[in-house]
Amino acid sequence: MYKLPVSVLVVIHTSVLDVLLLERADHPGYWQSVTGSQHEGETLRQTAQREIQEETGLNPYDYPLSDWETEYRFEIFKEWRWRYSPDITHNTEHVFSLCLPEKKPIVTAPKEHLNYLWLPWHQAADRVFSWSNAEAIRNLPQHLTETNNFSLSPI
Incomplete structure (x- = not known):
C-alpha cells in the first residue's frame, strides 16, 4: 500500500525552547523532528498524535499539542518516492508543536531512528536536514508568542 502524500511535522520542545x-x-547523520504520513481516515491531529507516540514513546495526550495551521509543499526526495504512488512527486506537510515542561527521556522506534538529542531551538534549526523542518523550528519562538502560550526571554 502506498503512502498518502500528506504528512505532519511535529516540533517537540520544552518551555525554554x-x-x-x-x-x-x-x-x-540526518536529524529531524517527528514526521509521518497521514493514514487513510485519520485527521491531521490524529496523525500527529500517533507519530509522537510511535517515534518517541511520549503520550501525546499528556501535553499541549498545537496545530499551527501551516503547511509546506515540497518535492519528495527521489530515494523515497517508491513509498508513494508512481504519479506522486510532491508532499504537503502540516506543522504541529508539542510543548513539554522539561526534557524527557525518549524511546525511539529502532527501525526509524538511531538516537535523539535535545538542542536549543536555534542550534536545532541548524542541525536538521530538511528546509521545512528548519523553517518551522526558526518560527517556533514567534509562533509561541503569537499564540500567547508564554512570553520568551531573550537568548
Missing part, C-alpha cells in the same frame, strides 16, 4: 531531534535510521 529546547527542541527534540531524532536521527534517521535509514540516513545516519
Whole structure:
C-alpha cells in the first residue's frame, strides 16, 4: 500500500525552547523532528498524535499539542518516492508543536531512528536536514508568542 502524500511535522520542545531531534535510521547523520504520513481516515491531529507516540514513546495526550495551521509543499526526495504512488512527486506537510515542561527521556522506534538529542531551538534549526523542518523550528519562538502560550526571554 502506498503512502498518502500528506504528512505532519511535529516540533517537540520544552518551555525554554529546547527542541527534540531524532536521527534517521535509514540516513545516519540526518536529524529531524517527528514526521509521518497521514493514514487513510485519520485527521491531521490524529496523525500527529500517533507519530509522537510511535517515534518517541511520549503520550501525546499528556501535553499541549498545537496545530499551527501551516503547511509546506515540497518535492519528495527521489530515494523515497517508491513509498508513494508512481504519479506522486510532491508532499504537503502540516506543522504541529508539542510543548513539554522539561526534557524527557525518549524511546525511539529502532527501525526509524538511531538516537535523539535535545538542542536549543536555534542550534536545532541548524542541525536538521530538511528546509521545512528548519523553517518551522526558526518560527517556533514567534509562533509561541503569537499564540500567547508564554512570553520568551531573550537568548
